Amino acid sequence: MTLEINNLNVRFGTTDILRGVNLSVMKGSIVGLIGRNGAGKTTTLRAIMGLVKPTAGTLAFDGVDLMRAAAHERTALGIGYAPEDRRLIPDMTVEENLCVPAWALKAKDINARLENVYRVIPEARDFGPRRALELSGGQQKLVAMGRALMTGTRLLMLDEPFEGVAPALSKRIAEVIGQLRGAGKSILLSGA
Template identity: 55%
Template sequence: MLQVSGIKVAIDAVEILRGFSLDVPAGKMVGLIGRNGAGKTSLMRSVMGHLAVRGGAIYFDGRDLATVPRHQRAAMGIGYMPEDRGLVPELTVEENILVPVWASKTLDERQRLDFVYSVLPEMKEMRERRALLLSGGQQKLVALGRALAVGTRLLLLDEPFEGVAPALSQRLSEVIGGLRGGELSVLISQSDLNHSSSLLDAEVVIERGANASRE
């Protein structure tokens, strides 16, 4: 479903990704494991088109993403949960969930909301609350709900367990684990495997922007 082939990415002339490669097969969960600063977020931002790829290629279901404008990638079925959540503070929970759906010409708003609320029923209870009034943990759930709203084929989850209380971490694990066995492909970045080792079908280690083998 997702094939990253030897990509090179630089920010302000500093090389961040140095020929990095990974594959996320259809219907599988893959862990992207690396220390802070290893390049995990840069990899996901490259897939979403927020960073320019200077070498190599990224393919989604066989299509070269270099030919797809970044504003069209959500419409392809790619959902992205950034580490910093990236919510619009003044919008409600429901509005934040729907932002990428509004950008898509193919998704049914009510159908996608129903799906998100079936997976995260706690979101329905707080749907009218503005994002700025939520705790950090609640904002993580909203960010996951937003990714689920458009991620019909691929989810990119950047450090979903980082900085959250143990109870919420367990809840996130339950929700993500509940997606197993379907057609959805998932890439989860983490600094370690404490929260998701049982969820993953495979793992890829990134070190200083390049592939590293696990000892």
């Protein structure tokens, strides 16, 4: 098993956002979190990444207690996250945006990671010298997925990867996800 969540609760102020969430993601599987807006899909992903603090429950990744791990330690375990709003740095080039998480990890194999992203998402190489703000929303989604791949060597989490994307790019994103599954990567994605 790769990711195991048991009885996870998250509260913002006095409002319970997640109550008793249980979820398992097995190695090499694709698991979808489906629900309406406000159902807690993004909060679940953010809790796994350590961006929000659970009030109860357990989170474990290959036996590592994520409740005790800082966000950067979770990334170092091989977890990558592409948020719904992409969070690209607009004035940086696409290649710089791809490299940011690996730079933060002080990874020794940045070029190899980048080449892997280019192998999976060849469009990212073409976008490389362009500033992120020059890309369409769908192209930015591909870049955000590539950035998550820079650290998501074992588990890739994609928040609403098809939201607001043209049909042709949605098909391309689905192809990339299928290719990653075939490579044995675990994928957790959310959608409405």
